[in-house]
Amino acid sequence: MLSDRWAGSARGPVRPLLSAFRKVRRQLLFTVLACGVAFTAVSILQTPADVRAPAEVSTPADFNAPARAPRPAALPINVHDGDTIRIGTERIRLLGFDTPELGRNSRCAREAREAERARDFLRRSIDRARDVRIERDGTDRYGRTLARLYIDGTDAASLMIGSGYARAYWGGRRDGWC
Structure with missing residues (x-):
């Protein structure tokens, strides 16, 4: 065992x-x-x-009421210079015109002054407008959105050029402002 x-x-x-x-x-x-x-x-x-609460029962009158979509809140438009704006984080280069360069990019004191005037004019025009529309049209080599801006139905290019704050521009070499 x-x-x-x-x-x-x-x-x-x-x-x-x-x-x-x-x-x-x-x-x-x-x-x-x-x-x-x-x-x-x-x-x-x-x-x-x-979500946890019981759903309310709709009455037949609710079904006949016209649908009201809330109007989307507009994002503020920040005018960077006379031909560039920002909406949120999106940088937008406005098409059809060129304005003097601001700050370090300006080549002379006159260009800097004219750039500030162009920026302020565009800013005032947007602030006073009842309707501002943007029609996007691709991006440029700097990653900015290319777009046309309409202020109360008027193209911003026409407004800026007609007021003497900008020149017509469709790409390529630009003339200086000094």
């Missing part, structure tokens, strides 16, 4: 492993359940109240 030490040797060494496996399995199951409960609680708490 086998000694007591080796009795049940086929099952003897396996028992401690099964016990450890069951312990790990219980801990893992508890952890998964706890995470599931926590996730569900957080999901419920972060759901907007109007």
Whole structure:
């Protein structure tokens, strides 16, 4: 006969492993359940109240009412210089005209003064307008959007050139302002 030490040797060494496996399995199951409960609680708490609330029943009169789409809020237009504007992070080069360069890009004091006048005129024109429209037309080599700007139905190029703040320009070499 086998000694007591080796009795049940086929099952003897396996028992401690099964016990450890069951312990790990219980801990893992508890952890998964706890995470599931926590996730569900957080999901419920972060759901907007109007989604959790019961839906209102519409009356037949609601179906006959004309649809009113809210008017989108206009983004502010920042006039960088006489021929470049910004809307949010989008830089837009206005087509059809060229104005003097501002700041470091100006070649003389006269050009800098004229650039400020052109910028201020465009800014005032946009600020006073009831309707401002932009028609985008691709991008230039600097990544700016190319576009036409309409101020109360008038093309900004016509407005700027007609007022003496700009010259007609369609790309290529430009004449200096000094």
